[in-house]
Amino acid sequence: MKTAIFEKIGLSEKEVKIYLALLKSGAISVRGLAEITKINRGSVYDILKKLQAKGLAAFYHHKTKQKFIAEDPEKLNILVKEKERKLQSAKSEIEKMIPEFRSVQDKNGQKPTTKFYEGRMGIKVILEDIFEVMKTNEEKEYYVYSATEASEDIKEAYPNFTKDRIQKGLKVKAISLAKGGKTNGLDKRRWLGTKQNSATFILIYAGKCAFISRDICGVPVGVIIENRMIYETQRVIFLQLWNLLEK
Secondary structure, X not given: OOOHHHHOOOOOHHHHHHHHHHHHHOOEOHHHHHHHHOOOHHHHHHHHHHHHHOOOEEEEEEOOEEEEEEOOOOXXXXXXXXXXXXHHHHHHHHHHHHHHHHHHHHOOOOOOEEEEEEHHHHHHHHHHHHHHXXXXXXXXXXXXXXXXXXXXXXXXXXXXXXXXXXXXXXXXXXXXXXXXXXXXXXXXXXEOOOOOOOOOEEEEEOOEEEEEEEOOOOOEEEEEEEOHHHHHHHHHHHHHHHHHHHO
16 A cells, blocks of 8 residues: 555654554554554554544543544545645745745845756746746736747747737737747837847846856756846846837
8 A cells, every 4th residue: 555645644654554553453452553563652652642633543441441443534534625724824825925035035135146947847947937927026018039049949848838928918028139030919029130040038027037048069048137237227228229129
Protein backbone atom coordinates (compact mmCIF):
# COMPACT_ATOMS: atom_id res chain seq x y z
CA MET A 1 0.00 0.00 0.00
CA LYS A 2 1.25 3.49 -0.89
CA THR A 3 1.49 5.41 2.36
CA ALA A 4 2.99 8.66 1.04
CA ILE A 5 -0.51 9.97 0.32
CA PHE A 6 -1.21 10.11 4.07
CA GLU A 7 1.58 12.65 4.54
CA LYS A 8 -0.36 15.05 2.33
CA ILE A 9 -3.19 15.15 4.86
CA GLY A 10 -0.89 15.73 7.80
CA LEU A 11 -0.08 12.24 9.08
CA SER A 12 3.47 11.34 10.05
CA GLU A 13 5.11 8.08 9.01
CA LYS A 14 4.67 6.61 12.51
CA GLU A 15 1.04 7.76 12.73
CA VAL A 16 0.34 5.97 9.45
CA LYS A 17 2.08 2.83 10.75
CA ILE A 18 0.00 2.79 13.94
CA TYR A 19 -3.25 3.57 12.10
CA LEU A 20 -2.73 0.75 9.59
CA ALA A 21 -1.88 -1.63 12.45
CA LEU A 22 -5.16 -0.69 14.15
CA LEU A 23 -7.09 -1.36 10.96
CA LYS A 24 -5.52 -4.81 10.57
CA SER A 25 -5.60 -5.95 14.19
CA GLY A 26 -8.88 -4.59 15.47
CA ALA A 27 -9.08 -3.85 19.21
CA ILE A 28 -5.57 -3.97 20.63
CA SER A 29 -3.53 -2.76 23.58
CA VAL A 30 -0.64 -0.34 23.53
CA ARG A 31 1.72 -3.24 24.23
CA GLY A 32 0.28 -5.18 21.31
CA LEU A 33 0.75 -2.22 18.96
CA ALA A 34 4.31 -1.77 20.15
CA GLU A 35 5.09 -5.40 19.37
CA ILE A 36 3.50 -5.25 15.91
CA THR A 37 5.00 -1.92 14.82
CA LYS A 38 8.35 -2.19 16.63
CA ILE A 39 7.76 1.29 18.08
CA ASN A 40 8.40 1.75 21.80
CA ARG A 41 5.32 1.85 24.06
CA GLY A 42 5.75 5.47 25.12
CA SER A 43 5.81 6.64 21.51
CA VAL A 44 2.86 4.40 20.62
CA TYR A 45 0.78 5.98 23.36
CA ASP A 46 1.67 9.52 22.25
CA ILE A 47 0.85 8.66 18.63
CA LEU A 48 -2.50 7.17 19.65
CA LYS A 49 -3.40 10.44 21.37
CA LYS A 50 -2.63 12.32 18.14
CA LEU A 51 -4.73 9.88 16.11
CA GLN A 52 -7.60 10.32 18.55
CA ALA A 53 -7.35 14.11 18.18
CA LYS A 54 -7.59 13.65 14.41
CA GLY A 55 -10.61 11.39 14.74
CA LEU A 56 -8.86 8.27 13.46
CA ALA A 57 -8.64 6.22 16.66
CA ALA A 58 -10.70 5.53 19.76
CA PHE A 59 -10.37 3.46 22.91
CA TYR A 60 -12.47 1.61 25.46
CA HIS A 61 -11.79 -0.15 28.74
CA HIS A 62 -11.75 -3.92 28.74
CA LYS A 63 -11.50 -5.15 32.34
CA THR A 64 -8.37 -3.39 33.61
CA LYS A 65 -6.85 -2.59 30.21
CA GLN A 66 -7.32 0.03 27.52
CA LYS A 67 -8.05 -1.27 24.05
CA PHE A 68 -7.60 0.89 20.99
CA ILE A 69 -9.45 0.59 17.70
CA ALA A 70 -9.37 2.41 14.37
CA GLU A 71 -12.26 4.69 13.52
CA ASP A 72 -14.16 4.27 10.24
CA PRO A 73 -11.72 5.00 7.33
CA GLU A 74 -14.35 7.44 6.04
CA LYS A 75 -12.93 9.80 8.68
CA LEU A 76 -9.94 10.25 6.35
CA ASN A 77 -12.22 12.27 4.07
CA ILE A 78 -12.93 14.62 6.97
CA LEU A 79 -9.18 15.19 7.33
CA VAL A 80 -8.93 15.93 3.61
CA LYS A 81 -11.78 18.45 3.79
CA GLU A 82 -10.23 20.09 6.84
CA LYS A 83 -6.91 20.34 5.01
CA GLU A 84 -8.68 21.92 2.03
CA ARG A 85 -10.45 24.40 4.31
CA LYS A 86 -7.19 25.43 5.97
CA LEU A 87 -5.42 25.78 2.62
CA GLN A 88 -8.24 27.92 1.26
CA SER A 89 -8.13 30.08 4.37
CA ALA A 90 -4.34 30.38 4.06
CA LYS A 91 -4.67 31.27 0.37
CA SER A 92 -7.10 34.08 1.19
CA GLU A 93 -4.85 35.42 3.93
CA ILE A 94 -1.73 35.28 1.76
CA GLU A 95 -3.52 37.10 -1.08
CA LYS A 96 -4.35 39.90 1.36
CA MET A 97 -0.76 40.04 2.57
CA ILE A 98 0.95 40.04 -0.84
CA PRO A 99 0.58 43.85 -1.32
CA GLU A 100 2.16 44.34 2.13
CA PHE A 101 5.00 41.95 1.29
CA ARG A 102 5.59 43.79 -1.99
CA SER A 103 5.67 47.07 -0.11
CA VAL A 104 8.34 45.68 2.21
CA GLN A 105 10.25 44.33 -0.78
CA ASP A 106 10.06 47.65 -2.60
CA LYS A 107 11.09 49.69 0.44
CA ASN A 108 14.54 51.07 -0.21
CA GLY A 109 14.41 48.89 -3.29
CA GLN A 110 16.42 51.02 -5.66
CA LYS A 111 18.91 48.20 -6.15
CA PRO A 112 17.86 46.28 -9.28
CA THR A 113 16.79 42.68 -8.81
CA THR A 114 17.83 40.44 -11.70
CA LYS A 115 16.45 36.96 -12.39
CA PHE A 116 17.74 34.63 -15.10
CA TYR A 117 15.66 32.03 -16.95
CA GLU A 118 16.65 29.36 -19.46
CA GLY A 119 14.84 27.28 -22.06
CA ARG A 120 11.26 27.46 -23.22
CA MET A 121 9.93 26.80 -19.72
CA GLY A 122 11.93 29.78 -18.49
CA ILE A 123 10.52 31.98 -21.23
CA LYS A 124 7.02 30.91 -20.26
CA VAL A 125 7.72 31.92 -16.66
CA ILE A 126 8.60 35.43 -17.87
CA LEU A 127 5.41 35.67 -19.93
CA GLU A 128 3.30 34.43 -17.02
CA ASP A 129 4.97 37.05 -14.81
CA ILE A 130 3.52 39.75 -17.08
CA PHE A 131 0.02 38.46 -16.39
CA GLU A 132 0.69 38.08 -12.68
CA VAL A 133 2.01 41.60 -12.03
CA MET A 134 -0.29 43.36 -14.50
CA LYS A 135 -3.26 41.81 -12.72
CA THR A 136 -2.81 44.22 -9.80
CA ASN A 137 -1.24 47.04 -11.81
CA GLU A 138 -3.38 50.14 -12.32
CA GLU A 139 -2.09 50.61 -15.88
CA LYS A 140 -3.17 47.77 -18.17
CA GLU A 141 -0.73 48.50 -20.99
CA TYR A 142 2.85 47.42 -21.50
CA TYR A 143 5.50 47.98 -24.18
CA VAL A 144 7.50 45.70 -26.43
CA TYR A 145 10.47 45.83 -28.77
CA SER A 146 9.70 42.92 -31.05
CA ALA A 147 12.43 40.76 -32.62
CA THR A 148 11.87 38.01 -35.18
CA GLU A 149 13.92 35.14 -33.73
CA ALA A 150 12.78 35.66 -30.14
CA SER A 151 9.18 36.01 -31.32
CA GLU A 152 9.35 32.45 -32.61
CA ASP A 153 10.74 31.24 -29.27
CA ILE A 154 7.90 33.01 -27.46
CA LYS A 155 5.28 31.37 -29.67
CA GLU A 156 6.76 27.94 -28.98
CA ALA A 157 7.07 28.58 -25.25
CA TYR A 158 3.52 29.92 -24.83
CA PRO A 159 1.37 29.33 -27.97
CA ASN A 160 -1.76 30.90 -26.44
CA PHE A 161 -0.04 33.95 -24.98
CA THR A 162 -1.71 36.50 -27.30
CA LYS A 163 -5.12 34.91 -26.84
CA ASP A 164 -4.73 34.96 -23.05
CA ARG A 165 -3.45 38.55 -23.12
CA ILE A 166 -6.54 39.71 -24.99
CA GLN A 167 -8.79 37.74 -22.69
CA LYS A 168 -7.22 39.48 -19.69
CA GLY A 169 -7.76 42.88 -21.33
CA LEU A 170 -4.08 43.82 -21.51
CA LYS A 171 -3.03 46.34 -24.14
CA VAL A 172 0.39 46.44 -25.75
CA LYS A 173 2.34 48.85 -27.89
CA ALA A 174 4.97 47.08 -30.00
CA ILE A 175 7.88 48.46 -31.99
CA SER A 176 9.17 45.93 -34.51
CA LEU A 177 12.90 46.24 -35.04
CA ALA A 178 12.60 44.85 -38.57
CA LYS A 179 9.82 44.13 -41.05
CA GLY A 180 7.09 41.70 -40.14
CA GLY A 181 4.60 41.24 -37.37
CA LYS A 182 0.93 42.09 -37.22
CA THR A 183 -1.71 43.28 -34.78
CA ASN A 184 -3.99 40.75 -33.11
CA GLY A 185 -6.23 42.74 -30.79
CA LEU A 186 -5.75 45.35 -28.06
CA ASP A 187 -2.36 46.06 -29.60
CA LYS A 188 -0.71 48.68 -31.78
CA ARG A 189 2.46 48.25 -33.81
CA ARG A 190 4.99 50.51 -35.43
CA TRP A 191 8.13 49.61 -37.34
CA LEU A 192 11.69 50.81 -36.79
CA GLY A 193 12.63 49.67 -40.29
CA THR A 194 16.06 48.19 -39.64
CA LYS A 195 17.34 45.36 -41.82
CA GLN A 196 19.13 43.67 -38.95
CA ASN A 197 17.58 40.44 -37.67
CA SER A 198 17.83 41.11 -33.94
CA ALA A 199 17.32 38.16 -31.61
CA THR A 200 16.45 40.18 -28.49
CA PHE A 201 12.85 40.76 -27.50
CA ILE A 202 12.34 43.44 -24.83
CA LEU A 203 9.25 43.81 -22.62
CA ILE A 204 8.65 46.86 -20.42
CA TYR A 205 5.90 46.31 -17.85
CA ALA A 206 4.80 47.26 -14.33
CA GLY A 207 8.18 48.26 -12.88
CA LYS A 208 10.11 45.55 -14.73
CA CYS A 209 12.06 45.03 -17.95
CA ALA A 210 12.44 41.57 -19.46
CA PHE A 211 14.90 40.57 -22.18
CA ILE A 212 14.32 37.38 -24.19
CA SER A 213 17.08 36.21 -26.49
CA ARG A 214 19.26 33.19 -27.31
CA ASP A 215 22.61 32.10 -25.95
CA ILE A 216 25.61 31.17 -28.07
CA CYS A 217 24.20 27.64 -28.52
CA GLY A 218 20.85 28.92 -29.71
CA VAL A 219 19.01 28.08 -26.48
CA PRO A 220 16.27 30.58 -25.48
CA VAL A 221 17.23 32.61 -22.42
CA GLY A 222 15.61 35.45 -20.54
CA VAL A 223 16.34 38.03 -17.87
CA ILE A 224 13.95 40.08 -15.74
CA ILE A 225 15.26 43.29 -14.18
CA GLU A 226 12.99 44.62 -11.46
CA ASN A 227 13.64 48.28 -10.66
CA ARG A 228 11.30 51.24 -10.87
CA MET A 229 13.93 53.72 -12.12
CA ILE A 230 15.16 51.42 -14.89
CA TYR A 231 11.56 50.71 -15.87
CA GLU A 232 10.65 54.41 -16.02
CA THR A 233 13.74 55.21 -18.11
CA GLN A 234 13.02 52.44 -20.60
CA ARG A 235 9.36 53.46 -20.73
CA VAL A 236 10.21 57.08 -21.53
CA ILE A 237 12.66 56.05 -24.28
CA PHE A 238 10.09 53.68 -25.79
CA LEU A 239 7.29 56.25 -25.82
CA GLN A 240 9.52 58.93 -27.30
CA LEU A 241 10.55 56.55 -30.09
CA TRP A 242 6.92 55.52 -30.53
CA ASN A 243 5.91 59.13 -31.10
CA LEU A 244 8.80 59.72 -33.51
CA LEU A 245 7.81 56.69 -35.60
CA GLU A 246 4.33 58.13 -36.04
CA LYS A 247 5.90 60.97 -38.01
